[in-house]
Amino acid sequence: MQLEQLGEFALIDLIKKDTINVGDSVVIGIGDDAAVLKPTPGSLQLVTTDMLVEKVHFDLLTSSAWQLGYKAIGVNLSDIAAMGGVPRHVVIAIALPKHLPVGFVVSLYDGMKEICREFGVNIVGGDTVSNPHGLVINVTVLGEIEPDKLQLRSGASVGELVVVTGTLGDSGCGLDLLMQGDWQQYDFAVPLVTRHLVPKPQVLQGPMLAALGSTSMNDISDGLASEVNELARASHVGMRIYSNLIPLSTQLQDAAPVLGKSALHYALYGGEDYQLVFTIAPEQFKVLAQVDIGAHLTVIGEVTDQSQGILLVAEDGCTSPLEAKGYNHFR
């Protein structure tokens, strides 16, 4: 059945099921003019929004509906985690071509509901509209944080360590493999492609790191170089990043040469890893390193004086400015 046969109200009834995972903060979910929510007393409120456009941000030739749904929510949860916060609620607006099969939309929302269930997030509202030009998904996430845990980009201080979660560059390499098309011949490709299509945001790790003393944090959505630049500029500090310390998966190291790029290039300039980069005082990192936060942590550099600049130190000891590659959504 196609959406135009089902109709909007029947679609909303389908979507409404299994949307509330932690009900005690929801007075009214989907169904009135607005959702009504109970904030946690004493908490600050976080809000972030992201729009994903078909053929610009995703391609239904390479992503399943379920994967797309999971990722559309995940990239927003990642922004809340990067503030040190806990995501609570999402609202989802979606523009749908009317010829889409109902099963596609159900599967898209199943992906969304899966990641919401995983992290105790409620779907409390949205908007469903028609769009002949393709699918557009807009997710807004509301989160909460205790005021003293807030992770701003501006919180880094000289002498702190620069640390990342997980391995970097996998997702960008996975995207290149998908674009190239014949990736299924390579053993190393599946985990890389999966990390692009179904990234695992560090939703639990963000608030844990904030509680354990991180001082500034970004999620790595536009490549490490761009994120490190943002932290350094906002904090008015310099940074030295050691290229030999940047964690690279073995799959990335196998795949990069096949694609004619270096693994390090993907880590620095590839997008959509959704790992976290943060700064922390060395003595505090010793405490953190004793705790299992469910992610591998790697020290990749240190915070220096602003006058030192933002530098990449290569394995041979040469240093060069670590420029963020020009990132312009309109080109």
Next chain:
Amino acid sequence: MQLEQLGEFALIDLIKKDTINVGDSVVIGIGDDAAVLKPTPGSLQLVTTDMLVEKVHFDLLTSSAWQLGYKAIGVNLSDIAAMGGVPRHVVIAIALPKHLPVGFVVSLYDGMKEICREFGVNIVGGDTVSNPHGLVINVTVLGEIEPDKLQLRSGASVGELVVVTGTLGDSGCGLDLLMQGDWQQYDFAVPLVTRHLVPKPQVLQGPMLAALGSTSMNDISDGLASEVNELARASHVGMRIYSNLIPLSTQLQDAAPVLGKSALHYALYGGEDYQLVFTIAPEQFKVLAQVDIGAHLTVIGEVTDQSQGILLVAEDGCTSPLEAKGYNHFR
């Protein structure tokens, strides 16, 4: 200059100006991974989201960028008002064709900023992406309400009055005039077209009505018939609406015959008036009627027992079921 020449960061710098109108509740606005907001202690939080797609919800041949910006925010503020709440913050995600002139986008945001300034609302975040297929605007509004003021659709009781603000049908008639094209020859057309292009949501009236004893409320976005049906169904009551009491502007009464429809048709089934329909006990209405809430109030009917159904009583005394016309965004 076109957007692709300006680039995303310069665009965000342009947008960022004059976005904070009531700063004491904003810890971080535009510029980090998420906005950080201070909720008012004891308040419930309201959230609503709406997506507007070019050529589906608006046409740049008939609407200016400024008008579109004003309306995109306004329709969302209207949803918050209909809960009895006060809008506080918006986040705006926007997909833009890269060939758009920068001046168009500035003017669009000027319209948004104007209505935000008018109602003391802050623009605290957003997302700007590229879309070759046309403009898509997604607005999410966060509002607040004291728990005892909450206006749900389910709050109406037998014996109460049904009341509306303003006049109804003007916007739908204005849209028909725009579609017909030669509206500029008619004296009555300008206010009707303006009510379609720049509707004035009842942002201040919603919370005032809630404080003065209204029991259920909807904003009139899909025509009176649809809204009355929603209130009656959610409240498990019937309603009698008297057609001769429905407030119609003189312009609408002049214009409707020219378009071959009745003024009443526009009031019942035309969309996007963004007036409010609410229920209230008769003795409470006597109090309300003494207060200047900045909008004309008209009693149009009464709440009856559910078994009586939802009825329209015509001027000749004949009653007929007041059906909401099938509203399906996917047809």
